[in-house]
Structure formats: C-alpha cells, structure tokens
Amino acid sequence: QQQVKQSPQSLIVQKGGISIINCAYENTAFDYFPWYQQFPGKGPALLIAIRPDVSEKKEGRFTISFNKSAKQFSLHIMDSQPGDSATYFCAPNTGFQKLVFGTGTRLLVSP
Amino acid sequence: DGGITQSPKYLFRKEGQNVTLSCEQNLNHDAMYWYRQDPGQGLRLIYYSQIVNDFQKGDIAEGYSVSREKKESFPLTVTSAQKNPTAFYLCASSIDGANNQPQHFGDGTRLSIL
Numbered sequence: 001q002q003q004v005k006q007s008p009q010s011l012i013v014q015k016g017g018i019s020i021i022n023c024a025y026e027n028t029a030f031d032y033f034p035w036y037q038q039f040p041g042k043g044p045a046l047l048i049a050i051r052p053d054v055s056e057k058k059e060g061r062f063t064i065s066f067n068k069s070a071k072q073f074s075l076h077i078m079d080s081q082p083g084d085s086a087t088y089f090c091a092p093n094t095g096f097q098k099l100v101f102g103t104g105t106r107l108l109v110s111p
Numbered sequence: 112d113g114g115i116t117q118s119p120k121y122l123f124r125k126e127g128q129n130v131t132l133s134c135e136q137n138l139n140h141d142a143m144y145w146y147r148q149d150p151g152q153g154l155r156l157i158y159y160s161q162i163v164n165d166f167q168k169g170d171i172a173e174g175y176s177v178s179r180e181k182k183e184s185f186p187l188t189v190t191s192a193q194k195n196p197t198a199f200y201l202c203a204s205s206i207d208g209a210n211n212q213p214q215h216f217g218d219g220t221r222l223s224i225l
Contacts, residue, residue: 032211042219043216043218046214089154091153098156098169101155104151104152
C-alpha cells in the first residue's frame, strides 16, 4: 500500500519565522508533488506543486524542495504570517489523479 | 463564480438510515471525487468519476454509493452498511483527471450520527 509520511504533526512558528514541513514517500512512480492548504471548516486548496524534473520551485513566500533520491519533498514558508495558520497536506500522485494524502501538519503562526 | 457546492453543510443520520450528500460543480470539469476526512487524518478517497455514467471505487468504498448522471453532479449516498459514518466529507473536481492538474474542493459536509 502506498505510504506517505508527513512531519511534524504540528508546528508553532513566530511571525516572520520560517515554517518547514516534510513529506516522505515510498512509491517511486509518483511524478507530481503538490501541497494543499486547509483552513478550519473548509476544503483543501492547492498551494504549490512540483514535478520531479526540478529540485526546487518558489512562488512568493512558498517554496517546495524536492529530493528524488531520498524520496522526500518539503514545504518552506518564509516570513510566516498569522494568516498562514492552517493545516497543510502533501498529496503525491501519479497517472490518474488518485491523490495519496499525508496525515497533515497543523501550523500555528503566533503574532 | 465558478466552484463546487456541497450541501448540506451539516447532516445527521439515524441508525439504519441512508443519507445522500450533494455535490454540484459549475467548472465544466470531467472528473469528480469524494473523500472522507477524519480528525487528525488525511483525506481518503471513497469514489471517483472520470466521465459521466462512469465511476470507480476508491480506497474506502464499502458502505457508500455514488451516481454520475450529469457532468455537474456527483451525489454520495452513505448507506446503513457504513458502520462508522461520522466524518467530514469533501467533494472535489479536476479538469479531466490527468496528472498535474489541481483538484478543486468544496467546503464539505459534516455528517454525524444521532
């Protein structure tokens, strides 16, 4: 069975700090690596995604770093803001969009 | 505004009762999905549909049924056979189910047992 391990489970960061969330996977067939952001009572929304042919992708304050050999990818949130407080899921997949979600990381950015 | 509408927002089920959760999208997407989310866990796929009149079981389909008679609608029925139905149910859609396309989610239905 496909395994996706996400860490940490929860994270508290001060405003302006860097938040780092990691995702480790087993299935080497995965070829699309997205991160979703979910606010309480809402559905997840795509935040940023990467293909395995690049090692890093940056969009504003959000960066994905991808390590194919280690089968890991991570989300970095620079200059973290209270509005970033949410739950973040990695959801690697392949072929038809059958996403395999990590267990989630609850981020709290303190003012 | 294009998006996915799930209704109702809250739903209560009595023992032995079937309930149906509604999901409607006006994004003109071919593919639609149902997920279940339990506290502190990731999303698990119940059913998905790539095209009208076709759907496939996901990882946890037992106790659930779906239909896809119209492109914009993908209702989920939670049957009495589902012994632990209390959860947050999320519907999603994507353009055509191919890789590298984001899934767009509704705001969910929270189902509880009376």
